[in-house]
Structure formats: C-alpha cells, structure tokens
Amino acid sequence: MxxxxxxxxxxxxxxxxxxxxxxxxxxxxxxxxxxxxxxxxxxDPFLTSSPSRMINSLISIYESGQLFNHIWVTCYETILGFTLGTILGTLVAIILWSCPFIAKVLDPYLVVLNALPKVALSPIIIFWVGNGITAIIVIALLISIVTTIISVYTGFKEVDIEKLLLMKTFQANKLQILRYLIIPYSIPILISALKINVGLSWVGVIMGEFLVAREGLGFLIVYGGQVSQLDMVMMSIIILSIIAFIMYKLVFLIEKKYVKNS
CATH class of the missing domain: 1.20.5 (Single alpha-helices involved in coiled-coils or other helix-helix interfaces)
Structure with a gap:
C-alpha cells in the first residue's frame, strides 16, 4: 500500500x-x-413536553409492567405486515412479469390502488376482518403491497434486453430466466422495496392502532392525547422513531452485505 x-x-x-x-x-x-x-x-412543557418528563412517563409505564407489551405488539404487527407486503408484492410482480397480458389488464387498477389513500379503506377492513390485530396487519399490508408490486415489477422490466435475448437464444424457459437473470439483476430493486416498506409498514400499523387497538404504541399515542398526557405521546413517538431506525438499519446491513458480495 x-x-x-x-x-x-x-x-x-x-x-x-x-x-x-x-x-x-x-x-x-x-x-x-x-x-x-x-x-x-x-x-410550554405541557404542550411540548421535555426529555425529563418523557423519562418519568417511561418509568411510570415500565413500572406498570405494560411498556414491553406495547412495544412487542407494535413490533409484531409491523414485522408481519412488512414481511407479508414484501413477499406477496414480489410474488404478484413475478406473475405480472411472466404474463404480460395480465400486466396490461391490471395496469390501470394498480395505478388507481397506488393513488388511493389506503386509510380510507380502514372502516371496511374492520368490518371484514374484525376489530383487532388482524385488521391492523391487513391495513399495513395494503399500504405496502401495491408499492412493492409496482417498484419490483418496474425493476423486472428494466433488465438488460441484450442479456434477456441471449438467454432466449439459448432456449432458456421463463423459470430459468427468472432464476438466473431477473432475480439477481433485481436484487437492488428488492432492497429498495424493503427500505420503502419499512416506513409504509409503520404508517399502516400506527394508523390501524389509532382506529382499533387496545394495546401498542399507537394506542398509547391516542390514549395519551385523550387524557391530555402529552408526555406519554411524545415518549411513544420517540420509541417509535428508535425502533423504526433500528429496522431500517437492518435493511441497510442487508444491502451492505449484498454490495460487498456482488
């Protein structure tokens, strides 16, 4: 050197x-x-809270034995919604790539679903699946899945056309093309979709907890606002920020490992 x-x-x-x-x-x-x-x-510390007041609120909830339960519930809902949204969205994108006719038929519907505020469907979802964790997970899933489908499918279509023609020249079938060309080429797109889904899943879960939850960090935010305990609200937001940052960092480590090995 x-x-x-x-x-x-x-x-x-x-x-x-x-x-x-x-x-x-x-x-x-x-x-x-x-x-x-x-x-x-x-x-005004009543309106903006303060670090010391939030710490006192954190200690109070911890001593009640409910803190980790609220954190666990929200993390469980988010991870499940995030995982389902990513997997199902990728599978649908694969189907659209393998069947161009279906992709053309569904294209306007995907555009409409992507533009539609998913929160507007929350009351219908609650009636369909009930008032509980299932509704929250479905809301998180709906918010992330359409974005995943569009981003991953767009990535599939951007594969180098010359490489695609080369594989077809060697009579590779669609499964082989998908396995050896499309998926490896689209890994950066998949990682980008993971990054997007981290934020979208948290949005979906918190919105769902605002509407139907009896536990979780979103519930603490709503409850704190209802009883004018803004220290609890701010504390819950800080905890959410920390956990979301950790989850994003995990995705970043996956990306870093891929870049290092590629």
Missing amino acids: TKEHELYIKKVKIGKYKVTFFRIFILIFFIVLWEVAANYKWI
Missing part, C-alpha cells in the same frame, strides 16, 4: 468520525436545549 493510499484511507476515516461526531453533537444539543427551554418556560 502506497503512502498516498494510506493518507487517503486515513482521510476517509477522519471524515466518517466527523460525521458521527456532529450527528451525536446535534442530537445531544437538541435534547439539552429542549430541556432548558422547558425548565425556563421558553416553551
């Missing part, structure tokens, strides 16, 4: 450390400023 190369690597590492430092600094500065502003009444 040359000296210039070593200096370049060192410079890159220093740059990463700087980014990490300033990220942490901004977060700590914001938390301290928030606490000071609430203590000195620069802002």
